[in-house]
Amino acid sequence: MAVASGAYKKALEGGQQPKPVLVKIDRVTKKFDETVAVDDVSLQINKGEIFALLGGSGSGKSTLLRMLAGFERPTEGRIFLDGVDITDMPPYERPINMMFQSYALFPHMTVAQNIAFGLQQDKLPKNEVEARVAEMLKLVQMTQYAKRKPHQLSGGQRQRVALARSLAKKPKLLLLDEPMGALDKKLRSQMQLELVEIIERVGVTCVMVTHDQEEAMTMAQRIAIMHLGWIAQIGSPVDIYETPTSRLVCEFIGNVNLFDGEVIEDMEGHALIRSPELERNIYVGHGISTSVEDKHITYAIRPEKLLITTEQPTHEYNWSRGKVHDIAYLGGHSVFYVQLTCGKLVQSFVANAERRGARPTWEDEVFVWWEDDSGVVLRS
């Protein structure tokens, strides 16, 4: 996992003042024959932010990106950039540039020629083109490779050239299609931070598409989770992880333990939930506005917030008895799989803060417990 990036810091600090909207996607639908790839999606992207479209394959995230670039035309809906309707504008007229997943560098041109290509289309004078190319090469630290052909470069170098090429025309919006897709894992985390740093230095608004949640959380200030063509949730990485609004988002991002339950007491300041899978009731420190008829909910709790102890907790709520079923030692932390008395397996992350501490081992009787505000109540 990469170090917390500038994006994360910005997301924590800069949430207060509203930013001007750059891109407005207004009820866009895209159908291929009869399959609906993007289903009535509306969203706004603010100036200067890095926005990630996160989803599995077939979620419509790439189609949405390609509609922003102009390679696909929406079946319905409009797309606005800076207040201008760009829905029917061909890609070569849009002030939007894209970094392709395969980078799509022109193999018959040198690095410098690749970067200059877009500028030459604008019929800029030669010295201006050269100056801009030099500036871009410096930005991505590729100056000494200017005369190389793409096939003489490594994966990471190619990515930098692709980035330089897409930034050369000073686009209003930068699109990244699976930016780390072609890199190996080690290089990935390094390039993620480098990419964010360059994008922020240039100050360009950026929309990225990825299926890798870690990548989205490291790089983006806001994330839209896409599923089957619609957006399940939009929010900062923290929002999406800590307060998911649906079971789908919750399961998509990170690991989670889910308990089915029924609200038995719902007050303004607290609520009680009974789950047949747990020995004790769940106490939540806030009211749940459930409907009178349907009292069924799902209680979600992240494995790192589910704690393990060998002594029976003294409080009345929020714990259950179990037996250690399996332990996976991962170095930084261990995953304990605890089998509750009802037979359900739950996960708990335990940080390995001490080199060798006394901890429960296989088949030990343990108790899992959590704080009042550790979990999330989900109604869908």
Next chain:
Amino acid sequence: MKIRKIKRALNRITPNGRQAVIGVPFLWLFLFFALPFLIVIKISFAEADVAIPPYTESFTYAEQKLDIVLNFANYALLTGDDLYISAYLGSLKMAFFSTLLCLLIGYPMAYGISIARKEMQTVLLLLIMMPTWTAILIRVYAWMGILSNNGLLNAFLMWLGVINEPLQILNTNLAVYIGVVYSYLPFMILPLYANLVKHDQSLLEAASDLGSSTFNSFWKITVPLSKNGIIAGCMLVFIPVVGEFVIPELLGGPETLMIGRVLWQEFFNNRDWPVASSLAVVMLLILIVPIILFNRSQAKELEGKA
């Protein structure tokens, strides 16, 4: 100890699998290309003679003396006589312009096939290749029927009322161009198609994204990237057309001066094998330049893939 040494030496000279596999085509080329060509070279240094075969021996061995007689007169004759020089130039001109025509007609066709739907591509390619399943001679005869004064083309034009009397097309250079371009077009289209179909569509999207119109992307991206296909196609047309005999013989007229015909005449009408052989040797020397170009582009293509 000795046995082991002998075994090792034996192992070294018996070919392993890889050498055997490469060896077969080499042997083939040696037997059916290099050897006959060496014989042609040998004949080109002989003198014409009334004998069987109709040339003098270059090597004679008598009384423990090896006599080697090399006759350079044939080559001197080639450079001295206008007929041969203009025949070479005529062939090169014919090859050059038919290659150009094939490229101009073949490139759009190959491009069209490469962007067609996958099932359609197979059908279109089959249509391109189908005529080559018929013997070239029959197809050229068919063209004679089409182009002759009372042939299909003239009848059609007269029926339309465009012309009043038949055009003389057969037995002119025009007929040869038509025949050559028709016969060699598949050899231009196939390598071009093979190249174009591999092109990465995302490159064109990238160009479009960077502000390039479709037309501009075609010239800046598609054409340069198909360079090796263009070279391969051009060479596959140019090289055989230089030595083409059947088409100029059947469709051409007295004005059609090409080296293949001259060679034939020297060989069969004049029975002057040595001059005919030297004509062939010089033709090969002329063709070596484009052959080297062709090979280099093929090597580059392989390198690019690696």
